[in-house]
Amino acid sequence: MQLIGSIMVAFAIVAVTIALVTAKLGPFGEDSDVREERQEQQLEQQEEEQERQEDNSGN
Amino acid sequence: MEDFFVEITRGNPGSVKTVLASVVLALAVYQLILAAIGYRKLPIIEAKHAFFTHRASGDMIAVLLVLVALMCLGVYGIEDDYVLHVVTGAGAVVVLAIKVAVVRSGVGGRFLPVLGITLFTLLAISWFTVTPDFLAGED
Numbered sequence: 040m041q042l043i044g045s046i047m048v049a050f051a052i053v054a055v056t057i058a059l060v061t062a063k064l065g066p067f068g069e070d071s072d073v074r075e076e077r078q079e080q081q082l083e084q085q086e087e088e089q090e091r092q093e094d095n096s097g098n
Numbered sequence: 099m100e101d102f103f104v105e106i107t108r109g110n111p112g113s114v115k116t117v118l119a120s121v122v123l124a125l126a127v128y129q130l131i132l133a134a135i136g137y138r139k140l141p142i143i144e145a146k147h148a149f150f151t152h153r154a155s156g157d158m159i160a161v162l163l164v165l166v167a168l169m170c171l172g173v174y175g176i177e178d179d180y181v182l183h184v185v186t187g188a189g190a191v192v193v194l195a196i197k198v199a200v201v202r203s204g205v206g207g208r209f210l211p212v213l214g215i216t217l218f219t220l221l222a223i224s225w226f227t228v229t230p231d232f233l234a235g236e237d
Contacts, residue, residue: 045132049128053125064117
């Protein structure tokens with residue numbers, strides 16, 4: 040029981056550390072280029088959708 | 099090498115390295131506690147259970163430490179701005195190798211506590227010389 044407990048504590052330490060550090064880093068913690076690319080892609084997609092909707096409403 | 103690590107971390111080698119290095123340091127703190135239990139300085143649980151977990155956790159630390167070291171060298175190389183980080187990181191790998199050799203050979207077992215504390219100190223210095231700045235958003 041003590042053995043299992045001590046191993047479970049090790050797993051808990053790993054899980055909590057990953058959760059804390061990942062939360063601190065955030066979804067775009069490192070590469071701002073990737074973030075900007077994704078934002079541009081999203082913007083382009085939104086514009087394309089808007090254009091498509093406008094075309095559909097015009098017809 | 100750099101491309102490989104950038105690819106497997108999906109463009110975030112620094113973040114992945116930070117998470118793994120933090121796990122290593124957190125487990126290293128736990129290692130100290132387990133060693134203290136094992137040497138009966140902190141008799142919370144039985145020594146044999148503490149040492150078993152100490153060994154299992156140590157194996158995990160060894161794998162992660164080598165991975166982080168390879169990632170660090172492969173992506174960032176040796177930079178002049180991080181001499182202390184490089185020296186302590188390399189020192190940690192060397193001390194770990196000695197520690198494993200001592201455990202496997204059974205010779206020099208009385209040096210294990212000193213090696214363990216040295217390893218922990220090197221890991222802590224290596225972590226503190228880079229990770230807090232990275233977490234604060236300074237690349």
